[in-house]
Amino acid sequence: MNLLILAAITIAELFLIVLVLFFFRRLRKSEQVMLAMQNNQDELMERMVRNANLEQELVATFMQRQAELERLNVAMEERIFMLKKLLKQAEEISHSPYLLREVIMNSRKKGMNTDMIAHKTGLAKDEIELILKKENLL
Structure with missing residues (x-):
């Protein structure tokens, strides 16, 4: 009977060892998945930073273009005024x-x-x- 109890305890210990090994194996897989997710998160953050920088550059160039268009509009308005004045003078002369x-x-x-x-x-x-x-x- 002692032998039977000893065998049962040994089998229970082996079962617990297998369970612990299975648990550690799953824990290692979980760690690998976590590392992969962390790497993906880092890549995502880098992309977001790059996109934010590109957006800021686009906004800056848009503002520059807007300022240039405003400057050109003022120049065109001045030229229109001068041309109208010249046209009026030409009509008076003609x-x-x-x-x-x-x-x-x-x-x-x-x-x-x-x-x-x-x-x-x-x-x-x-x-x-x-x-x-x-x-x-x-």
Whole structure:
């Protein structure tokens, strides 16, 4: 009977040793999984930092582009103002009686008829004939 009890205890001890080995094996696998997760977490953090840096660079370049566009807009507005001013001056000059008279006389000397000169200057045919008569070119 002692032998039977001793055998039962030995079997129980062997079973406990197998359970402890199984537990340590599972513990080692869990540690490996934890290390892999920790490495993945570190990689994820590095990616997040890189993405944040890229986002900051994009925002900075966007702000630079925005400032450049604002500067260009101001320059364009100034150029539009100057061009409108020049256009107004050109219109005033083109409607100058002296200039129109010169255009009419030069056109007549080049052999253009009254209809062609009227079309070119935008004046009425009667006005052109009156100017040509005054200059003795009709």
